[in-house]
Amino acid sequence: EAGVAQSPRYKIIEKRQSVAFWCNPISGHATLYWYQQILGQGPKLLIQFQNNGVVDDSQLPKDRFSAERLKGVDSTLKIQPAKLEDSAVYLCASSLGTVSGNTIYFGEGSWLTVV
Amino acid sequence: GQQLNQSPQSMFIQEGEDVSMNCTSSSIFNTWLWYKQDPGEGPVLLIALYKAGELTSNGRLTAQFGITRKDSFLNISASIPSDVGIYFCAGQPAGNNRKLIWGLGTSLAVNP
Numbered sequence: 198e199a200g201v202a203q204s205p206r207y208k209i210i211e212k213r214q215s216v217a218f219w220c221n222p223i224s225g226h227a228t229l230y231w232y233q234q235i236l237g238q239g240p241k242l243l244i245q246f247q248n249n250g251v252v253d254d255s256q257l258p259k260d261r262f263s264a265e266r267l268k269g270v271d272s273t274l275k276i277q278p279a280k281l282e283d284s285a286v287y288l289c290a291s292s293l294g295t296v297s298g299n300t301i302y303f304g305e306g307s308w309l310t311v312v
Numbered sequence: 313g314q315q316l317n318q319s320p321q322s323m324f325i326q327e328g329e330d331v332s333m334n335c336t337s338s339s340i341f342n343t344w345l346w347y348k349q350d351p352g353e354g355p356v357l358l359i360a361l362y363k364a365g366e367l368t369s370n371g372r373l374t375a376q377f378g379i380t381r382k383d384s385f386l387n388i389s390a391s392i393p394s395d396v397g398i399y400f401c402a403g404q405p406a407g408n409n410r411k412l413i414w415g416l417g418t419s420l421a422v423n424p
Binding site: 201238239240241242245253286288290299300301302303304305306308 | 315343345347354357402414415417
């Protein structure tokens with residue numbers, strides 16, 4: 198079974214530029230998550246989708262971050278304009294989204310450096 | 313936001329030793345998950361626990377869902393160099409909010 202796919206793996210941009218990350222979840226997984234992980238910390242949930250609807254985006258800095266999952270499968274996360282403190286790994290994850298199938302599986306991450 | 317209390321923060325052990333780490337919470341959890349993260353990779357699920365008192369093994373790893381539903385531990389027996397990495401606990405609090413809460417991780421170093 199294919200895992201969660203993410204791209205690009207690595208990105209270096211200057212502050213105030215924009216960047217977009219793409220995620221393809223595990224087939225059949227209704228729930229998709231974007232996490233931000235700063236070096237030395239645990240993952241922090243940015244946004245959670247159930248199919249193509251947003252379940253939780255309470256920790257998403259909406260002035261600069263946006264995410265969409267238009268067809269309920271793939272998702273993109275965009276940062277515009279980027280700040281130095283956005284340097285982190287952006288992890289996409291997915292789960293079945295059912296009560297018994299709530300285990301979350303992660304992709305390898307997209308590593309962002311803002312200079 | 314809410315975080316789990318995960319300890320120890322880091323460990324440096326000799327190959328062959330056993331390792332134990334735990335997570336505690338002030339509130340009741342329905343699910344406990346243990347992940348390992350290697351450098352440059354995303355977290356990989358090791359063990360998932362869904363029931364109070366549940367004891368589950370995965371090779372040399374054993375994890376338990378505490379009876380009080382407020383804690384969980386992970387044991388690694390006979391450690392090997394490839395066990396090096398950061399181990400995270402994550403839990404889902406009881407109630408309608410299904411957001412996963414994360415510990416800050418335990419960094420494990422194994423001396424061959």
